[in-house]
Amino acid sequence: MFQVRIHGRGGQGVVTAAEMLSIAAFIKGKHSQAFPSFGSERMGAPVMAFCRIDAKEIRLREPVLNPDALIIQDPGLLHQVNLFEGLAEHGYILINSTHTLAELGLEDYLREHPQRQVCVIPASEIALKHVGRPLPNAALLGGFAALTGLIQMEALQAAIRDKFSGKIAEQNIAAAQAAFAQVQTNTQGATPC
Amino acid sequence: MLKQIEGSQAVAEAIGLCRPEVICAYPITPQTHIVENLGQMVDKGQIDPCEYINVESEFAAMSVAIGASAAGARAYTATASQGLLFMAEAVYNASGLGLPIVMTIGNRAIGAPINIWNDHQDSLSMRDAGWIQLYAETNQEAVDLHIQAFRLAEELSVPVMVCVDGFILTHAYERVDIPEQAQVDAYLPPFSPRQMLDPANPVTIGAMVGPEAFMEVRYLAHYQQMQALGLIPELAEEFQQQFGRDSGGLVKPYRSADADTIVVALGSVNGTIKDVVDEMREQGVSIGSLSICTYRPFPRKAVRSALQHAKRIVVVEKSLAVGIGGIVATDVQMAVAGLHKPVHTVIAGLGGRPITRDSLRKLFHKADQGHLAHLQFLDLKHALVHEEIARMEGQRHSGPSAENILRGMGTIASQIR
Numbered sequence: 001m002f003q004v005r006i007h008g009r010g011g012q013g014v015v016t017a018a019e020m021l022s023i024a025a026f027i028k029g030k031h032s033q034a035f036p037s038f039g040s041e042r043m044g045a046p047v048m049a050f051c052r053i054d055a056k057e058i059r060l061r062e063p064v065l066n067p068d069a070l071i072i073q074d075p076g077l078l079h080q081v082n083l084f085e086g087l088a089e090h091g092y093i094l095i096n097s098t099h100t101l102a103e104l105g106l107e108d109y110l111r112e113h114p115q116r117q118v119c120v121i122p123a124s125e126i127a128l129k130h131v132g133r134p135l136p137n138a139a140l141l142g143g144f145a146a147l148t149g150l151i152q153m154e155a156l157q158a159a160i161r162d163k164f165s166g167k168i169a170e171q172n173i174a175a176a177q178a179a180f181a182q183v184q185t186n187t188q189g190a191t192p193c
Numbered sequence: 194m195l196k197q198i199e200g201s202q203a204v205a206e207a208i209g210l211c212r213p214e215v216i217c218a219y220p221i222t223p224q225t226h227i228v229e230n231l232g233q234m235v236d237k238g239q240i241d242p243c244e245y246i247n248v249e250s251e252f253a254a255m256s257v258a259i260g261a262s263a264a265g266a267r268a269y270t271a272t273a274s275q276g277l278l279f280m281a282e283a284v285y286n287a288s289g290l291g292l293p294i295v296m297t298i299g300n301r302a303i304g305a306p307i308n309i310w311n312d313h314q315d316s317l318s319m320r321d322a323g324w325i326q327l328y329a330e331t332n333q334e335a336v337d338l339h340i341q342a343f344r345l346a347e348e349l350s351v352p353v354m355v356c357v358d359g360f361i362l363t364h365a366y367e368r369v370d371i372p373e374q375a376q377v378d379a380y381l382p383p384f385s386p387r388q389m390l391d392p393a394n395p396v397t398i399g400a401m402v403g404p405e406a407f408m409e410v411r412y413l414a415h416y417q418q419m420q421a422l423g424l425i426p427e428l429a430e431e432f433q434q435q436f437g438r439d440s441g442g443l444v445k446p447y448r449s450a451d452a453d454t455i456v457v458a459l460g461s462v463n464g465t466i467k468d469v470v471d472e473m474r475e476q477g478v479s480i481g482s483l484s485i486c487t488y489r490p491f492p493r494k495a496v497r498s499a500l501q502h503a504k505r506i507v508v509v510e511k512s513l514a515v516g517i518g519g520i521v522a523t524d525v526q527m528a529v530a531g532l533h534k535p536v537h538t539v540i541a542g543l544g545g546r547p548i549t550r551d552s553l554r555k556l557f558h559k560a561d562q563g564h565l566a567h568l569q570f571l572d573l574k575h576a577l578v579h580e581e582i583a584r585m586e587g588q589r590h591s592g593p594s595a596e597n598i599l600r601g602m603g604t605i606a607s608q609i610r
Contacts, residue, residue, distance in 0.1 A: 018366075019366045022197055026197035026368060031368055033365060033366065033367045034366040058367070059467050059468050060464060060465055060468050060550070061361050061462060061548070062465055062547050062549040063549075
């Protein structure tokens with residue numbers, strides 16, 4: 001079973017991201033389960049959502065306590081919430097930021113972490129360019145697909161079309177593709193992205 | 194058709210397939226998505242003929258359902274938590290009048306303190322209200338139970354609550370097989386009411402009944418509900434034949450036939466319990482579980498027979514009978530009366546506190562070693578509680594407990610558990 005935890009703020013599409021991830025896995029015949037951690041449901045408040053993917057039925061109903069991957073939609077949460085709690089030793093970390101790990105103050109913290117598993121992408125900027133609004137979720141899922149290989153771009157595209165329609169779906173797909181390409185280029189260069 | 198959808202959407206689609214003629218509802222978290230989806234389906238003509246009535250309160254929602262059902266319409270509503278309490282008087286009326294309404298409960302805690310998260314206090318507060326109560330373990334089962342619920346309600350002329358864990362199921366995206374309309378039509382015939390208000394053939398429904406006959410009417414309510422103990426397994430069996438899925442029924446034993454310790458629970462937590470049972474079985478621990486799907490009428494014989502070989506019984510329940518302990522555990526104790534087995538009550542998951550594998554594993558090991566207390570609260574933050582008790586004992590004007598506890602916790606934003 002592969003477990004993902006997504007951290008962000010209310011209004012950033014955190015819950016939708018987990019749902020789209022589960023749909024992308026479902027399309028490929030996997031069992032998947034996405035659910036939110038409902039805290040205070042208001043714009044700007046810290047929000048979490050979870051996604052589990054497995055080859056067999058998922059019966060477990062606890063929150064994702066030991067994620068294999070973390071998606072951090074808002075780096076402003078880095079110093080507010082214990083985002084890395086329970087992360088698997090070689091877990092993936094995908095952060096939405098225009099800054100480097102050093103600038104985010106994470107270089108020392110993540111020194112021991114496998115560098116190929118860590119990635120920072122400017123998902124909000126990618127979204128602004130393609131969607132016109134700084135909603136980073138689809139771009140981050142594109143980045144997640146490239147970083148982990150766990151979901152395929154075509155399945156992600158179908159998942160985005162399941163949640164959105166028309167122009168908005170196509171714009172989000174463009175954002176996801178741009179992020180996918182960026183992460184792929186960076187990881188092929190074997191440098192932390 | 195297999196779909197990856199939200200539990201609430203799946204329940205709404207199942208209700209649509211049951212061809213309700215009147216849907217009346219008032220939104221309350223975590224039930225809202227269900228009735229929102231149904232509103233859209235009626236608006237788009239996907240459920241037709243059907244009247245969707247926006248009402249001003251939960252009391253009105255159940256009252257409209259009563260009126261609709263008495264007029265011979267298949268009626269549906271949904272609620273949760275305080276909403277169920279607010280409609281309580283009408284809840285009793287629906288069953289007292291023998292009207293086969295189906296209602297979804299998106300299970301949620303009861304305040305105060307106000308809390309929107311999941312536990313079973315709401316539906317269990319209505320356990321004696323004369324409604325049949327079914328608890329879903331997964332979203333697939335939630336879909337299947339609703340289809341069975343209309344059939345069950347209408348055959349017996351008794352209302353049915355289908356209880357679905359709020360957020361944990363209602364807001365979870367997972368794989369659900371949504372049946373075809375023709376399949377549901379073959380299973381669920383059109384509503385043929387036992388009693389109906391009809392101007393051409395006038396009758397009174399809801400007459401005043403005095404001491405000379407009240408007991409008899411109440412006895413019949415009990416009699417009718419007890420009939421469900423025979424009908425529910427039959428309907429589940431028929432459902433399995435037609436839909437190919439084992440959903441519903443009275444109880445579901447899991448690896449319990451030879452188990453020393455059997456864990457009993459209602460609803461979605463059974464999934465997590467099964468995972469822990471598998472893990473512990475691999476380590477050689479003799480443990481199994483029993484999911485109670487039908488809680489009212491209480492399947493006393495089925496529970497007794499599933500538990501009779503156990504050395505000990507652990508009831509994990511998301512409810513608290515203040516002043517005694519467990520609600521479900523009390524019924525389980527009655528079912529195993531005379532068998533001289535320890536029944537441990539574990540109050541867990543109140544107000545949405547996650548019930549984790551980690552905590553269950555520790556709990557079950559303790560049970561296996563025979564060290565479990567008669568009553569305990571899973572993952573209770575003892576230090577916080579003792580601090581508040583000391584404060585109350587130390588000063589007359591100690592203030593509101595809930596706020597004191599929150600202050601003791603410090604920042605509460607977005608903790609994982």
